[in-house]
Amino acid sequence: MERFTPVYSKQAGQTERCHPADKTMLAAGYDAWAPHYDADMRRYGYRVPALMVAQLRCHVPDRRAFVLDAGAGSGLVAQALKAFGYQNVVGLDPSMAMLRRACTKGLYRLCLKTALGAPAALADHRFDAILAAGVLKAGHAPPAALGALVRAVRPKGIIIFNLQADKVAAEEYNRMRRRLETGHQWRPLIATLPFDPLPGVAAEQKNVIYVYQTAGTATGDMPPQP
Template identity: 35%
Template sequence: MNEPINVRLARIYQLSGPEEARRAYDEWAASYDDDTLQDLGYIAPQLAGEQLARALLDLGPARPVVLDAGCGTGLAGAELTAAAARLGLELGGIDGVDLSPGMLEQARRRGVYRSLSTGDLTRPLELPGDSYDALICTGTLTGGHVGPAAFAEFIRLVRPGGVIVASVHSAVWEDGGYRAELDRLFAAGLAERRSVEERPYHVKGGISCRLCVLRVPSPHA
């Protein structure tokens, strides 16, 4: 019998580390989309994809290359691809990274990614700095998952002038240190705040997130 979604979520938000998370998401991969989209009204990937597409259309560059950090089954990559097409924005490619091979297999079936690889976002990724024009991250900055230190890694991976769009579950926004970390990065001049807004996360449960849009500063002339 399938685990009730509320029971699964309670367990997912209490994961103790990367190994437990990998096992949990490998187990959940096949039914993840149905459980989250249909049962929860999970809308963060759609909102983030639309937000990033608009930001890239506004800020450039041409044919931007994007990293989907914690890509899961590829919901955000698919939404970004669709939003870009609606706006007439040509993407240079989307790379996805996720802890769970099972989730990556689901993402691969979407056919929207240039590459997919395993990676642990609780640690620095084995990627050079300034590798991407933009980064999107949804459903990952939440309880039992990836902490606020990930923002500094996202900034490292994105080229100066690039854009980061990330959702943070509202339950951990304050107490989990995400707001404080962003305030620190803004104050230090390591990121520019374009917007931080409370937006829907799980529509059917009345759960919200903070949708954060950051710009990596360009070097001063």
């Protein structure tokens, strides 16, 4: 627990509009955690990468699909992707130490040291699918990053991410999620039941995994759902 707690305890009371200095602190926290992250997550029974890749297999079965692992961390999502044969994976993360670990596993076509929501971090409409595991929460990528994901994926692309099930903790993210729905930028395909992302961590909040499909054109003209 000791290695796990400090990274999150720094975020207590932060909002998605945290000061840039807090972001630096967060990256430093992940840099320090990087050498132990995989072992800790194994110990805690981390489920999110496997559950997300199971969703990807249903919605994007083509193993040649161009997939972005947003907030790649140490590469656990890419390991799950590789196990199911996905070959064209790009990793993105602002923590150099995490990204270095991910990239030395040889799982990515390309690794980008940047943050979701950073200006021009990603070219528009490139990816067939994006997975963002453990990234959309306070002190990490802000709610506006959901819009960046929509722009980065091709028309009718697939976006898979997890949020905390707690309505207060995820309030701003849920508001942005719904705003993109009412703006016909994307439509929901799946929302899982709340599940325990880290069964080995007693106090960890339950998560929900969402699967969205973006509009049929880059300008977001998806017709309203019946």
